[in-house]
Amino acid sequence: EIVMTQSPATLSVSPGERATLSCRASQSVSSHLAWYQQKPGQAPRLLIYGASTRATGIPARFSGSGSGTEFTLTISNLQSEDFAVYYCQQYNKWPLPITFGQGTRLEIK
Amino acid sequence: QVQLVESGGGVVQPGRSLRLSCAASGFTFSSYGMHWVRQAPGKGLEWVAVIWFDGTKKYYADSVKGRFAISRDNSENTLFLQMNSLRAEDTAVYYCARGPGSIDYWGQGTLVTVSS
Numbered sequence: 001e002i003v004m005t006q007s008p009a010t011l012s013v014s015p016g017e018r019a020t021l022s023c024r025a026s027q028s029v030s031s032h033l034a035w036y037q038q039k040p041g042q043a044p045r046l047l048i049y050g051a052s053t054r055a056t057g058i059p060a061r062f063s064g065s066g067s068g069t070e071f072t073l074t075i076s077n078l079q080s081e082d083f084a085v086y087y088c089q090q091y092n093k094w095p096l097p098i099t100f101g102q103g104t105r106l107e108i109k
Numbered sequence: 110q111v112q113l114v115e116s117g118g119g120v121v122q123p124g125r126s127l128r129l130s131c132a133a134s135g136f137t138f139s140s141y142g143m144h145w146v147r148q149a150p151g152k153g154l155e156w157v158a159v160i161w162f163d164g165t166k167k168y169y170a171d172s173v174k175g176r177f178a179i180s181r182d183n184s185e186n187t188l189f190l191q192m193n194s195l196r197a198e199d200t201a202v203y204y205c206a207r208g209p210g211s212i213d214y215w216g217q218g219t220l221v222t223v224s225s
Contacts, residue, residue: 032210034211034212036212043204044212044215045215046212046214049210049211049213050211055213087153087154091210091211096168097171098156098159099156100153100154100155100156101153102153103154
């Protein structure tokens with residue numbers, strides 16, 4: 001099983017600033033990497049797939065990069081609605097099995 | 110618009126069974142692989158199972174293999190998860206989700222609590 005490790009566990013950033021979240025895979029997943037945002041009491045929402053392609057309706061301030069084992073989600077000009085938990089997910093070996101990172105909580109500084 | 114609506118959750122005793130359903134609408138259900146993903150209270154996301162668009166292939170997480178069964182009825186646009194021999198550690202919100210690889214739509218989830 002491919003293990004996904006996210007860092008940091010918690011990130012404190014001020015509104016208007018930039019947040020950089022990291023995700024590392026235990027082995028190469030090529031570009032088969034997605035990012036999700038989850039707010040309390042809500043289902044996750046797809047932000048990025050294919051490591052760098054924004055999903056439908058996702059603002060341009062969200063960007064993804066990386067390939068292989070190292071990935072980054074960057075959120076520029078943080079808005080109040082961006083403070084949430086973010087998960088990465090690999091699907092390189094889909095369907096056996098899909099795995100998620102443990103999440104990064106983005107909080108207001 | 111795409112909608113996924115789960116039902117069937119509730120409180121169940123350890124060792125008992127429960128069947129979850131997910132009603133899909135707003136897209137051609139029979140063209141998509143579908144997943145179940147769960148989230149224990151205060152924890153992260155855990156993939157549970159996936160089923161091919163036509164139901165011919167099914168895969169499970171090791172934690173549920175042999176106890177859970179995923180199925181679908183494409184004529185009724187419905188996804189199912191039969192959960193047997195439930196354990197306390199199966200307590201979670203269960204999400205129905207559209208695949209096949211990345212997950213672009215999620216249901217609102219249904220809570221399953223396994224407790225005596």
